[in-house]
Amino acid sequence: SQQGEEDPQALSIQEGENATMNCSYKTSINNLQWYRQNSGRGLVHLILIRSNEREKHSGRLRVTLDTSKKSSSLLITASRAADTASYFCATELYNFNKFYFGSGTKLNVKP
Amino acid sequence: GAVVSQHPSWVICKSGTSVKIECRSLDFQATTMFWYRQFPKQSLMLMATSNEGSKATYEQGVEKDKFLINHASLTLSTLTVTSAHPEDSSFYICSARDGGGGGTEAFFGQGTRLTVV
Numbered sequence: 001s002q003q004g005e006e007d008p009q010a011l012s013i014q015e016g017e018n019a020t021m022n023c024s025y026k027t028s029i030n031n032l033q034w035y036r037q038n039s040g041r042g043l044v045h046l047i048l049i050r051s052n053e054r055e056k057h058s059g060r061l062r063v064t065l066d067t068s069k070k071s072s073s074l075l076i077t078a079s080r081a082a083d084t085a086s087y088f089c090a091t092e093l094y095n096f097n098k099f100y101f102g103s104g105t106k107l108n109v110k111p
Numbered sequence: 112g113a114v115v116s117q118h119p120s121w122v123i124c125k126s127g128t129s130v131k132i133e134c135r136s137l138d139f140q141a142t143t144m145f146w147y148r149q150f151p152k153q154s155l156m157l158m159a160t161s162n163e164g165s166k167a168t169y170e171q172g173v174e175k176d177k178f179l180i181n182h183a184s185l186t187l188s189t190l191t192v193t194s195a196h197p198e199d200s201s202f203y204i205c206s207a208r209d210g211g212g213g214g215t216e217a218f219f220g221q222g223t224r225l226t227v228v
Contacts, residue, residue, distance in 0.1 A: 033216060042117070042204060042221040043155075088154060090217075097143055099206075099217060101155040 004070075006089060006102040014110050019076040021105040023089030024069075030092045032065055033099070034074050037086045046074075046087075051094070081111040113139045115207050117220025124195055124227055132190045132223045134205030140185035141207035145217065146178070149202040161188050195227040 004025035013019055023032070031050045035043040049056045049065045049072065056063050062075040076083055086106045090099040114137040124130050134144060143162050147155040159175075161167040161182035169175045177199075179191040188207075192199055202224050206217040 035219075040202070040222070040224070042115075043206070043219040045216040045218070048216055098145060098157060098160045100157055101147075103154045106152075 004089065004091065004100070004102045006087075006105045008105060009103070010106045010108070012108040012110065013079060015079060015081055017079055017109075019079050019083070019107055019109070021074045021087055021107070023072045023074070023102045025072075025089075025091045025100075025102070026070065027091075028094040029067070030094045030096075032063075032072050033090045033092070034061075034063060034072075035088045035090060035101075037088065037104075039085075043088070076107075079107075079109045081109050083107060084109045113137075113207075113209065113218045115141075115205065115218045115220045117205050117223055119223060120221060121224040122226070124225070126196055126227055127194055129191055129193045130195055130225060132192075132203055132205070132225075134188045134190070134207065134220050136186045136207045136209075136218070139207075139209045141188070141209065142185065144182055144188040144205055144207045146180060146188075146190050147204045147206070149204060149222075151202075155204060158190075192225065195225070197227045200225055200227045 006023045033048045034046040037043045047058045060077045065072045086104045088104045089102040116135045118133045146158045149155045158173045159167045159169045161180050163185050167180035182188040204222040206219040208217045
């Protein structure tokens, strides 16, 4: 990818379990955002975390950011079948007005 | 959230023809719009960034003469794939943000699936 990698590439869990996805990036960032994409469709914004923040919550989502390691994680708690989608992190580079996407994690939540 | 409308949602064209894709911000003024390309089962690759009234900034490796971007107003950006070839078949997604500064989310269109035959 242009900016970073995500792992795992694919994740399959049972409904009710937690899902954790990791994102690593290459250069200094202004902020990092997580997006979700259902198959063959546009992206939906989930959460934004700024470079001076370490953790944010939104409903069942928890995002952490470690700028020293250039990495972020997205935790989805109590997953549901409807959470099945691809999840991408996007980094906005410091002093640039553009987003680069990570390679994505395909999450499958089995009912 | 804000709405970005992308049209058409899919298009099939013959090799050698040109195709125009429109991206509109419906309820906000999009100072900056982004065009991405996505191959099957892959991530989104940023093609170019366009600011209203100025020339688009293309990413390295993206042919500006092949992928013409026009951002003539604060609510409309267009991507024209010129002299399309089968290898241009892909999913093209636009996004827009309100304001020229950083630190805000971008809103995405639903994408256009282009098939060149």
